[in-house]
Amino acid sequence: xxxxxxxxxxxxxxxxxxxxxxxxxxxxxxxxxxxxxxxxxxxxxxxxxxxxxxxxxxxxxxxxxxxxxxxxxxxxxxxxxxxxxxxxxxxxxxxxxxxxxxxxxxxxxxxxxxxxxxxxxxxxxxxxxxxxxxxxxxxxxxxxxxxxxxxxxxxxxxxxxxxxxxxxxxxxxxxxxxxxxxxxxxxxxxxxxxxxxxxxxxxxxxxxxxxxxxxxxxxxxxxxxxxxxxxxxxxxxxxxxxxxxxxxxxxxxxxxxxxxxxxxxxxxxxxxxxxxxxxxxxxxxxxxxxxxxxxxxxxxxxxxxxxxxxxxxxxxxxxxxxxxxxxxxxxxxxxxxxxxxxxxxxxxxx
Numbered sequence: 001x002x003x004x005x006x007x008x009x010x011x012x013x014x015x016x017x018x019x020x021x022x023x024x025x026x027x028x029x030x031x032x033x034x035x036x037x038x039x040x041x042x043x044x045x046x047x048x049x050x051x052x053x054x055x056x057x058x059x060x061x062x063x064x065x066x067x068x069x070x071x072x073x074x075x076x077x078x079x080x081x082x083x084x085x086x087x088x089x090x091x092x093x094x095x096x097x098x099x100x101x102x103x104x105x106x107x108x109x110x111x112x113x114x115x116x117x118x119x120x121x122x123x124x125x126x127x128x129x130x131x132x133x134x135x136x137x138x139x140x141x142x143x144x145x146x147x148x149x150x151x152x153x154x155x156x157x158x159x160x161x162x163x164x165x166x167x168x169x170x171x172x173x174x175x176x177x178x179x180x181x182x183x184x185x186x187x188x189x190x191x192x193x194x195x196x197x198x199x200x201x202x203x204x205x206x207x208x209x210x211x212x213x214x215x216x217x218x219x220x221x222x223x224x225x226x227x228x229x230x231x232x233x234x235x236x237x238x239x240x241x242x243x244x245x246x247x248x249x250x251x252x253x254x255x256x257x258x259x260x261x262x263x264x265x266x267x268x269x270x271x272x273x274x275x276x277x278x279x280x281x282x283x284x285x286x287x288x289x290x291x292x293x294x295x296x297x298x299x300x301x302x303x304x305x306x307x308x309x310x311x312x313x314x315x316x317x318x319x320x321x322x323x324x325x326x327x328x329x330x331x332x333x334x335x336x337x338x339x340x341x342x343x344x345x346x347x348x349x350x
Contacts, residue, residue, distance in 0.1 A: 015059050020194050024056050024182055025063070031169055033180050034137060037065040040180075041100075041135035043126055044070045046088050046203030049141035052191035053183055055200060057139070058095060069098040071129050071138075073122045076104050077207055084203050091201070100129045115213055127174045135177070142167050142181040145188035148238035149218045158312070161252070165245040184243075187235055256296030259289055263297065279305070279348040283341070286322045294319050305337050305348065321346045 028034055042057060044050040057068060070092045074081045085101055092099035102125040126138045147166045154163035173179045183191070195202050211217050226234045263285040281301070286294055298318040302310035317330050321341050329340035339348045 016198060017059070018194065018197070020052075020186065020190065021056060021059055023185070025060055027185060028060070028064075028182055033170060033182055034064065034066065037067070038137060039067045039069070039133075039135040040137045040139050041069045041071050041126065041130045041133070042139045043122070043141070044072055044088050044091075045141075045205065046072075046084050047141075047205055047208070048192045048195045048200075048202050049143055049146075049183065049188065051200045051202060052186075052194045053139065053141035054091075054095075055194075055198065056182075058097075069100060069133065069135060071100045071102070071126055073125050074101065074103040075118055075121075078205070080206075084205075087201070087203050098133070100133070102129070115215060123173060123179070127177060130177045131174065137178050137180050138173055139180050139182065141183055141191070143183045143186050143188050143191060144239035145219075145223075145235050147184055147242045148235040149215055149223065151238050151242050152218050152222060153215060160312075161245050161249050164242065165249050166239075166242040168246055184239070187239075252292065252296055256293050256300060259286070259293050260297045260300055279350075281346045281348075282344055283322050283346060284344050291319075294322055301348070302333070305335065305350065306333055307335050318346075 034040065040057065042050070042054050044054050054068075054070060057066065060066075061068060070088060072085050072088045074085050078084070085103070089099045089101065104121070123138075129135070130138050150166040151164050154166065157163075167181055167184060169182075169184060170178050170180045194200075207213070208216060209220070211220065223235060231237055260281075263281045264279075265282075279301070281297070286297065289297075295315055299310055299315050302314055302318060306314070314333060318339055321328060321330070321339055324341050326341055326343060330338055332338050335350075337348060337350050339346055341347075
């Protein structure tokens with residue numbers, strides 16, 4: 001598929017300061033998303049969100065002194081994917097910034113057929129490029145619309161507050177490299193209008209219209225339905241909910257970590273005759289806490305010992321031992337670990 005025509009391509013190199021420029025500039029500064037003179041690797045697919053992002057960062061570059069680079073990941077899902085990559089490379093050359101392309105090898109294609117697998121592959125690729133070329137941040141064009149869709153997607157599958165907080169402003173990708181999302185207060189309507197106003201050459205991805213993908217059904221069917229029948233500003237409302245939950249989750253995680261550390265060292269340790277694993281939790285310490293913190297402590301513990309993310313049922317099973325009779329124990333968790341009550345302690349055997 002050819003990019004949308006750009007009748008005045010020279011406008012890309014001319015600075016036009018818009019309210020969106022001012023908003024992103026304030027967001028970056030108030031949230032401390034970037035530092036001056038940092039090396040930023042920007043993930044660009046060619047769609048409206050990523051084009052809006054790179055153009056904003058290019059225009060803000062003189063104020064911040066960033067060193068910008070563009071990375072493009074080709075999943076080879078579409079017949080036009082190679083032309084798409086060439087289009088992004090041409091834009092990078094036109095803007096005078098470095099371009100990095102990673103294409104899925106033929107033998108790897110079966111490994112990136114799902115949305116989740118493709119996302120994991122992209123983050124691995126972006127991390128590797130950033131490490132090799134000394135970029136300190138990987139920057140993506142996720143918007144408030146993406147945040148709303150992710151909240152709904154996770155809610156439908158079943159999740160707690162952590163899943164509902166959806167996309168965060170920044171998180172650690174690998175040691176020394178942060179993933180940053182500066183557009184989380186901007187909707188997809190706004191990025192589209194920005195690209196139209198500045199006549200940026202959007203490359204439309206046909207897979208974004210494919211309803212076999214759950215996120216596309218949420219974007220194309222569920223969100224419009226909710227907007228028409230419940231709240232015309234449903235995207236902004238859901239994104240705001242995610243923002244509120246993010247701060248609450250951060251607080252609860254820190255409180256749970258402090259409680260876990262206290263429980264692991266609290267009271268008089270009774271050496272177990274049957275278990276040799278040093279991981280233990282004092283039940284008397286945990287019993288003083290609210291259920292929400294108890295569950296978070298147990299989830300943090302399970303994250304340490306399980307090969308995969310713990311389920312709600314596994315967390316509940318371990319949490320139940322806080323008030324269970326002496327000698328109570330769980331059946332084996334994935335990987336073989338079991339937990340048993342001995343007096344004031346929950347012992348976990350690997």
